[in-house]
Amino acid sequence: MKSIRIFLLIALLSTITLVNFIAALHGYRASMQEAERLFDRQIAATALLLAAIPIDQTAPQVIEENDLQAFQVWSADGQLLMRSDNAPATPIGDAQEGFSEQNFSGFRWRVYSRPSANGRSIRVAERVDLRFRLADEVVLQSVMPILIGLPVAGLLIWLVIGHGLASLKKLADELRHKRAEDLAPLTLAAPPEELLPLVRSTNALLERLQASFDRERRFSADAAHELRTPIAAIQVHADNLARQLQNSAVATPGSLQQLQDSIARMAHLVEQMLNLFRMTPEHYPARFESIDLHRLARDVIAELYPAFARREQEIELLGNTAYIDGDQFALVLLLQNLLNNACKYTPQGGRIAVDVQRQGDAVVLQVQDSGPGIPQEERERVFERFYRVGGDRHESRVPGCGLGLSIVHHIAELHHAQVVLGPSSLGDAQAPGLAVAVHFPVPKSVERGIKYEKVADENLVS
């Protein structure tokens, strides 16, 4: 069934037509019976009239008649005394009194025979097709109003059904325009009784989803708190221990450095696992807003700059203002992961370039470095959780847990963006470098040019 409206229209119109035709048929039959009785009575009356006429002559008298009725008057000894001009000279009908049907003069006739008091036989006939002609008229007159009324009824039914289905359409519109992350209940005002269960169960479903999202969020917040606090305590105590040993005459044992490194690694791993958990699309109800990715990249670079400065790396940001629809927290995390990777894997004094540009129907964020890069055959696998290029003991001896690009991948998924790995333009033969490009879809509002106007306005102000 494609459309309730069309289905109802066809069903109702068919029903109306059927009922009307049955009624018309019934009326036709009833009126035909009535007409038959009337016509028969009329023939009988004519016969009675003819019986009363005195006839003396021996030669048969021929009377001019209209075409529709004919009659004969026979004497008791079988002589034709009188006939209408359209009646034959031979007897029509039976000798007994009553009605019969016969053919003569090229037509079918209804014949009434009647003996009169003086022994004569009166026969009156009427053409049968006269009755049919009347029947045709009766049928036509009862069918005509239906034929004319049907389109009008159809139009009215169409409008009435449309009106009746308006709230269904409203509900469909509301559902269609609901954003994926919007779990607020449906707000259909005074839904009709038939839609109430649908609205109620949809709202119940949305409520359950919201509750499960809330639970996930609370869990990850609680997990973060429960894990970070003891790690913070261990780290503070280790730092205190290191300082006390430094101040004492005892040489700092290598195991203390190992301890501090392990704590840093564990802290990093816990952070990344929490981030990975939080950024999985089914766990994370993203709050999308219009965000200037270039500006966000600038802020994150500024925040992380001390790390690049420590490794004497040169970092630059290219490109210009580019708005996307995104979740700020998630995008900051994506940028942090890409930049931290670039910082970690690019050697001391290396170069890193970040670029944000609109390219066709995408906004592309690209982070390039002059590090060792990722060999072609490993580029697919680096998105797997805990996978590290070159195995656990990385030749660069860079601590890490192998979750960064998985997190990037999840966040990209959340934004319907694609992550592409390739060689960097900053690389050389020895270190090809890595270019990570994230292609974000251009938001619809930007495609229509709204953001460009806004940007132009800002430029005017500054």
Next chain:
Amino acid sequence: MRILLIEDDHSLAEGITTALRHAGYAVDHTPSGSKGVSLAVAAQPDLVVLDLGLPDMDGLAVLRSLRGQQIKTPVLILTARDDLPSKVQGLDAGADDYLTKPFAVDELLARLRALERRGASGGSAEVVIGDVVINLATHSVSHGGNPVRLSRREFSLLRALAERPGHILSREQLEDKLYSWGESVASNTVDVHIHNLRKKISSDFIHTIRGVGYKLGPSR
């Protein structure tokens, strides 16, 4: 210098207390939010280190209560919550800084020193970067002992950069600083002033990070 530490995790509190005492601070510690509020009022600490997840009273409520009682003591929030809304809420409630767990002791101490400076920057606050001395009170600047004459706008820019040494400020952020001094700014004003500052002080005194912004000190 007296610090009030409001933290309910016993082991962490003990570690922080040890570290702070060693750094020369006097430390009062309480695991309870409501006790923290009364201590902050009664003991008049110079700084407050506040955990957000307290058992009896939310850290933000502690902060609001303090600010509601006109206690202006600088507050550093120490928390396991790192999501953006929590940070914004914390700063909106009147926190002066925000440090997420886990953290290095050195970072905690550096942030506390910064808060101390900000709290104490009354009359003669001086910022020293290499051989450049910036006096925020008298608006005077010297380079290697020789006074440098700056225009009011140039000083405003320098001051903005000097307030957070090592941090990058974008051109927009610097423009905002100039706006807040009530000047109208042409689009290339910041570049012109940076150029002048480099000429008057030294060419590597202000470093440009291409596409990102400016920071004080040489590039590395």
